[in-house]
Amino acid sequence: TYSSNTNASTSTQKARITIKGTGNYKGTRIVEFKINPVDLSKASFGKIEDKIYSGSAQTPMPAVKFAGKSVSASNYTLKNSANKNTGKATITIKGKNNFKGTKKVYFKILPKQVMNVKQTNATKSSVTLSWTKAAGNVTGYNIYKYNSSTQKYTYVGTTKSTKYTVKKLSAGKEYKVAVCAYEKVGTSKY
Numbered sequence: 001t002y003s004s005n006t007n008a009s010t011s012t013q014k015a016r017i018t019i020k021g022t023g024n025y026k027g028t029r030i031v032e033f034k035i036n037p038v039d040l041s042k043a044s045f046g047k048i049e050d051k052i053y054s055g056s057a058q059t060p061m062p063a064v065k066f067a068g069k070s071v072s073a074s075n076y077t078l079k080n081s082a083n084k085n086t087g088k089a090t091i092t093i094k095g096k097n098n099f100k101g102t103k104k105v106y107f108k109i110l111p112k113q114v115m116n117v118k119q120t121n122a123t124k125s126s127v128t129l130s131w132t133k134a135a136g137n138v139t140g141y142n143i144y145k146y147n148s149s150t151q152k153y154t155y156v157g158t159t160k161s162t163k164y165t166v167k168k169l170s171a172g173k174e175y176k177v178a179v180c181a182y183e184k185v186g187t188s189k190y
Helices: none
Strands: 015-020 028-033 064-066 076-081 087-095 102-110 115-122 127-132 140-147 152-159 163-166 177-182
Touching: 127 177, 140 163, 152 163
Parallel strands: none
Antiparallel strands: 015 028, 076 087, 087 102, 115 127, 127 163, 140 152, 140 177
16 A cells, blocks of 8 residues: 655655555565655746736736646745836746746736827828827837738837827728837837
8 A cells, every 4th residue: 555655755754655465475564765846847837928017016826737737836936026017027936845946937017008099180191199108117109000901900100209190191091090008128128
């Protein structure tokens, strides 16, 4: 029979095999063996969706799995860093109990959505837009125009102000435009 053979061994408790004689054999023998914790590098981690800047620390919980089964949170600790401002945030997962080692997973914190986009002026070939400054440390804004043939937004230009004039438009035609805030952190743009 086996006992204490489910979890990783500790300094005070190892897994046991109890061998009991039957037939021509009698007596009992107990053999102990060690179960080593699993290295976190062998576990899988669910993708963490991008988060939106809120002014508060972001603390998502990554899904941790080993051999296709969810790993209980009692087997690791989480430490978040760089998780408040726009940019690349880090979650450091440190194994304990049945797991050992450390693994880092990352997620992005993006600027808040641009609000109150309005048309403030229009001519036969252009339209001027204005909007409310996005929260956080926004570096600038990218402007996009919807292309109905490709069904995608294409880049038009960038501005650091809360106003932009989209040019080279055709009179009498309807256009969809989008304004997206971005922040430059180091050499990366979010």
